Amino acid sequence: MACFRRARTRTSDEVLSSDRWGGYHPFVARFEQEFAAFQQCRFGLSACNGTVTIEMALEALGIGVGDEVIVPAISFISTATAVSRVGATPVFVDIEPDTFNIDPERIREAIGTKTRAIIPVHFGGPMADMDAITAVASAHGLPILEDAAHAHGSEWNGTRAGSIGAISSFSFQNGKVMTAGEGGILLSNDEGLIDRAREVLDQGRRKGEGWFFHYSLGTNYRITAWQSAVLIAQLERLPEQNARRARTAAIIRERLRDLRGLHFQRVPDAARVHTNYLLLGWVDGDRGAFHKNLTGAGFPCTPFYPHTLYQNPLYREHKNCRVMPCPNAEARIKDAFWVPHRALLGTEDDAMALAAAIRNSTLS
Ligand SMILES: Cc1ncc(COP(=O)(O)O)c(C=O)c1O
Structure with missing residues (x-):
């Protein structure tokens, strides 16, 4: 811990005494390289949050008006709104009832002539079934955009999140397991995709060209040097924290193995290394009472999302989206x-x- 504090102070001091507090400080590129390497990826592009990273990924993939993108019915809203904001249509697909992750079979059923990409979310930490999703995507020639906002250090059969799909997005927002208050990063093994995203993020500029030369319609989504300094330090302690959470979750699951009326998220063996971003479960009885009891005893607990993504006012009555049957998400x-x-x-x-x-x- 002392070592982490020293590292953080040193990097923050270096930003303070530099003349580049914004997105061009060397710490930005350093963090991009370190995080990409940690997730077993070649290229990284950090940004101001993990919502615009999804938008940029879609733009880099050339997705826009008239296209459809498959997303899970259960996620944070950004997974769907990023699709809508680039002018495309989100297609909501059911989750598996026990892993909470998108069901590859339901993806297959949802693919149509306008489908251009699939966005699995590694919900709560354990990765979605990347073997099955890759098989469906390859059969239809579709790119996978991993929404890995919950999956810093998560693995699928030993391969880290973000390195299986064509491109992937992570968030460093305040609630995440690594945070700089806000922040996000795109990872890919395809330098071309990262370069196209960089053009969006950096006002349409191109590598090696002049500051006042803008080749396409871009904007400014850059992260700051301060955030990068914090993230460099956060990455140093992530493996130890992931391991600590895994130990705690294993103890809790073991102690409650025989408890009737309570079920934990199923974690397939291939996904056993994960962040434990959320300890997820469901109860057979009165969820309201369970939540009240647990928070009343002084432990934090959230009674899940109040609705599926497509039940949000934005998408209500299936406006601007396509909705497949989602009985598991609705349960x-x-x-x-x-x-x-x-x-x-x-x-x-x-x-x-x-x-x-x-x-x-659960009992009371
Ligand atoms: C699954 C998922 N995707 C995307 C995001 C968006 O990230 P940010 O809050 O950094 O914009 C979040 C964040 O909460 C998330 O949980």
Whole structure:
């Protein structure tokens, strides 16, 4: 911890004493390289948040008006609105009832003549079934854009999140397992895709060309040197924190293995290394009472999203989107809950206390 503080102070001091506090400080490129390497990817492009990174990825893939993009019915809104904001149409597809991740079979059924990409979200940390999704995508010649906002360090059969799809997006927003308050990054092994995204992010400029030369309609989505300095330090401690959360989650799951009426997110063996961004589950009984009991006992808990993405006012009555049947997503919004990752960073005793509180909240 002391080492982390020293590293952070040193990098922050270097930004302070430089004349480049914005997106051109060398720390920005350094963090991009370090994070890309950590996720087993070749190229990175950091940005001001993990919403515009999805938009830029779609633009880099050439997706726009008249195109459809497949997204899960359960995610944070950005996964869908990024599609809408580039002028394309989100197609909402059901999740698997137990992993909470997009169901590859339902993806297959949703693909049509206008489909241009698939966006799986690695929901809560464990990666979506990338073998099955890659098989569907390849059969139809579609690129995969991984929304890896919950998956810093998550793996699918030993391969890190963000390195399987054509391009991937991570968030460093305040609630994430690595944060600079705000921030995001795009990763890809295809330098061309990253260069196209960079052109959007940096006012239509091109590498090696003049500052006042703008080749396409871009904007300014750059991250700052301050955020990059913080993220360099955050990345140093991520492996230890991911391991600590995994230990806590394993204790809780083991202690509650035989508890009736409570189910945890199923984590396929291929996805067993993950962030534990959310300890996710669902209850058979009264979710409201469970939530009240657990928070009343002093533990953080969120009674899941209040609706599927397509039930948001923005997409209500299936306006500006296409909706496939989503019975699993509609079931989970009624009975699911999550405990946020911060509650999993404590000691073994803290883990046992949380397990006991979940047990009591389920029974009472
Ligand atoms: C799955 C998912 N995608 C995208 C985002 C958007 O990230 P940001 O808040 O950095 O814009 C989030 C963030 O909360 C998220 O949970």
